[in-house]
Amino acid sequence: xxxxxxxxxxxxxxxxxxxxxxxxxxxxxxxxxxxxxxxxxxxxxxxxxxxxxxxxxxxxxxxxxxxxxxxxxxxxxxxxxxxxxxxxxxxxxxxxxxxxxxxxxxxxxxxxxxxxxxxxxxxxxxxxxxxxxxxxxxxxxxxxxxxxxxxxxxxxxxxxxxxxxxxxxxxxxxxxxxxxxxxxxxxxxxxxxxxxxxxxxxxxxxxxxxxxxxxxxxxxxxxxxxxxxxxxxxxxxxxxxxxxxxxxxxxxxxxxxxxxxxxxxxxxxxxxxxxxxxxxxxxxxxxxxxxxxxxxxxxxxxxxxxxxxxxxxxxxxxxxxxxxxxxxxxxxxxxxxxxxxxxxxxxxxxxxxxxxxxxxxxxxxxxxxxxxxxxxxxxxxxxxxxxxxxxxxxxxxxxxxxxxxxxxxxxxxxxxxxxxxxxxxxxxxxxxxxxxxxxxxxxxxxxxxxxxxxxxxxxxxxxxxxxxxxxxxxxxxxxxxxxxxxxxxxxxxxxxxxxxxxxxxxxxxxxxxxxxxxxxxxxxxxxxxxxxxxxxxxxxxxxxxxxxxxxxxxxxxxxxxxxxxxxxxxxxxxxxxxxxxxxxxxxxxxxxxxxxxxxxxxxxxxxxxx
Numbered sequence: 001x002x003x004x005x006x007x008x009x010x011x012x013x014x015x016x017x018x019x020x021x022x023x024x025x026x027x028x029x030x031x032x033x034x035x036x037x038x039x040x041x042x043x044x045x046x047x048x049x050x051x052x053x054x055x056x057x058x059x060x061x062x063x064x065x066x067x068x069x070x071x072x073x074x075x076x077x078x079x080x081x082x083x084x085x086x087x088x089x090x091x092x093x094x095x096x097x098x099x100x101x102x103x104x105x106x107x108x109x110x111x112x113x114x115x116x117x118x119x120x121x122x123x124x125x126x127x128x129x130x131x132x133x134x135x136x137x138x139x140x141x142x143x144x145x146x147x148x149x150x151x152x153x154x155x156x157x158x159x160x161x162x163x164x165x166x167x168x169x170x171x172x173x174x175x176x177x178x179x180x181x182x183x184x185x186x187x188x189x190x191x192x193x194x195x196x197x198x199x200x201x202x203x204x205x206x207x208x209x210x211x212x213x214x215x216x217x218x219x220x221x222x223x224x225x226x227x228x229x230x231x232x233x234x235x236x237x238x239x240x241x242x243x244x245x246x247x248x249x250x251x252x253x254x255x256x257x258x259x260x261x262x263x264x265x266x267x268x269x270x271x272x273x274x275x276x277x278x279x280x281x282x283x284x285x286x287x288x289x290x291x292x293x294x295x296x297x298x299x300x301x302x303x304x305x306x307x308x309x310x311x312x313x314x315x316x317x318x319x320x321x322x323x324x325x326x327x328x329x330x331x332x333x334x335x336x337x338x339x340x341x342x343x344x345x346x347x348x349x350x351x352x353x354x355x356x357x358x359x360x361x362x363x364x365x366x367x368x369x370x371x372x373x374x375x376x377x378x379x380x381x382x383x384x385x386x387x388x389x390x391x392x393x394x395x396x397x398x399x400x401x402x403x404x405x406x407x408x409x410x411x412x413x414x415x416x417x418x419x420x421x422x423x424x425x426x427x428x429x430x431x432x433x434x435x436x437x438x439x440x441x442x443x444x445x446x447x448x449x450x451x452x453x454x455x456x457x458x459x460x461x462x463x464x465x466x467x468x469x470x471x472x473x474x475x476x477x478x479x480x481x482x483x484x485x486x487x488x489x490x491x492x493x494x495x496x497x498x499x500x501x502x503x504x505x506x507x508x509x510x511x512x513x514x515x516x517x518x519x520x521x522x523x524x525x526x527x528x529x530x531x532x533x534x535x536x537x538x539x540x541x542x543x544x545x546x547x548x549x550x551x552x553x554x555x556x557x558x559x560x561x562x563x564x565x566x567x568x569x570x571x572x573x574x575x576x577x578x579x580x581x582x583x584x585x586x587x588x589x590x591x592x593x594x595x596x597x598x599x600x601x602x603x604x605x606x607x608x609x610x
Contacts (some may be wrong), residue, residue, distance in 0.1 A: 006312050013283050014307035018064055025058035025301040034084040035105065036301065042362060042389055045104065045111065051088045052103030056083055056122045057301040058420040063130045075133040082126060083495035085119065086141050089148060099152025116152040117165050120172035120221040124147065124179055125308055132230040135343035146211065150176045150185060163207035167564040171223030176229050177583060189224060190233055201594035204334035204581040209251055211269035212363070219305050220245060226309040238311065239598045244287045245313040246606060248277065249285060250330060250584055251343060252558035255289040257379045259371035260330065260343040261555035264363040267389050270382040271435065279303045284313050285321035297380055330584045331577040342401035348373055349472055351529050353406040359394045361386050367397035367432070368406055370529055378441060381474060383434045393430040395508050399555065400567045404530065407557045407565045410523040412508045422510045429510030430520065434476065436467055436502040444468040449542040461487030465494055465504060466542040473538060475545040477526040478506055482521060485552045491521055524550040526557050
């Protein structure tokens, strides 16, 4: 496609999206406060008038529109918002967060230092892009604020592994170097980029394939790309975006759902896939815009950031996002995290898994994720370590994937100091949950090989669950075992919730019946998906599933008619990833290769082949 045509189409999608987001912002905006008011379902401290996110993006939407009924009202309101945001900059003498921002108006200190990282690129964008729409007092306020913003960015240095904030800060340094005419800030950004590049080239991308944070990372890189005067640095940033968008497109279904194992993901990302990655894919690749856009719980004016700059992914990458081959197998790792990931993708479904030693926080990723290229809002079956997303204890997962079969072990290393919390609070549990789908999506369920009547059931050790969605079969074989490798009952339940979601709950530790002498169990797990043929029945599939037998040491799955699966890999049964960090049909990355590609010393094989 003509590059100019691709850019025009991308800009058009951006304009159409901004118009939709503007209407969402109109409903969330409080004109008396000159800020967006937000509600957080997880963290009460983030409910209220917001400075750190959403309000600035709404101001940018107003500056971009400014042609509605009363001519300049939009720009006037945007000026009010910008000045109000600057009112919440921390300028206290001697403050260790001086130059940063109070994220919420009711906070008495800077509780989240990422505020300056999220705000800076947009503040500079407003100043550079709309000089004719900013009032003199707004321009002066921004000019006074920028030196302190730079101090705030510099006092909020993060490790290169914290990819999204690292690149927001890098984009901020480049942007500020432009408005402050400060070459040292640009030089600092280039040095930071070299730090990330050398570390990632040897270790792998730490915030990988994240529905929220990969697009945020790309936004930070794009801000630097758009503002740097250094042509060589711009080319390196462009090649970096090519590589990251390739991996995004590789794991993406043409409907915009980002499948594959994520480093971090929120609940709506895991269930619906309608967040940042879907919006980014729509803008940059041309996938459909998630519908309905407005009613989704986390729809945010923040998506406007993705429309600000003009990086266009190469044609082969855009084509990869919208047209999938018959089957793709993708392997990745992060060395220092012992994170090993596999993703098998077909035109109709995908199944992915990841080994994770430590997981938690407010965006814990699925250890197994099944996604369907299907119509409707719900397109996934995630195995979530913490469905509540409220910092519950999370199980680690170790295992391997062979095609569409995942074998793994869930475990929880209990610390002695944490035991009283479990004993005193029966709702504090380590429980992985498989969200099998809403009642209306499920055609048939068999437990063992008996038709499940729909009433809650506690599974016997080794009892299997087979589910039919019509176009897809899912099988789960859970086996809880104690430290003596003895199967134990009472840890796996299957039931519909009040929300009509079918859940398979895999409880490792905790609950109302917990005794002081109890220890966490391990849960051995085999998960499979299959596309049924015309003559296939769920009963026949359940028979096949029931024949799998699981063993703990070594972790092993055997079947009378299938090849045994053993974890870990061995010399006689080697890991297909070998010593590489990434392996896919279009790219192999071994330690050090990333530097060569970004520096232009080696070709990006996928782009060369197409």
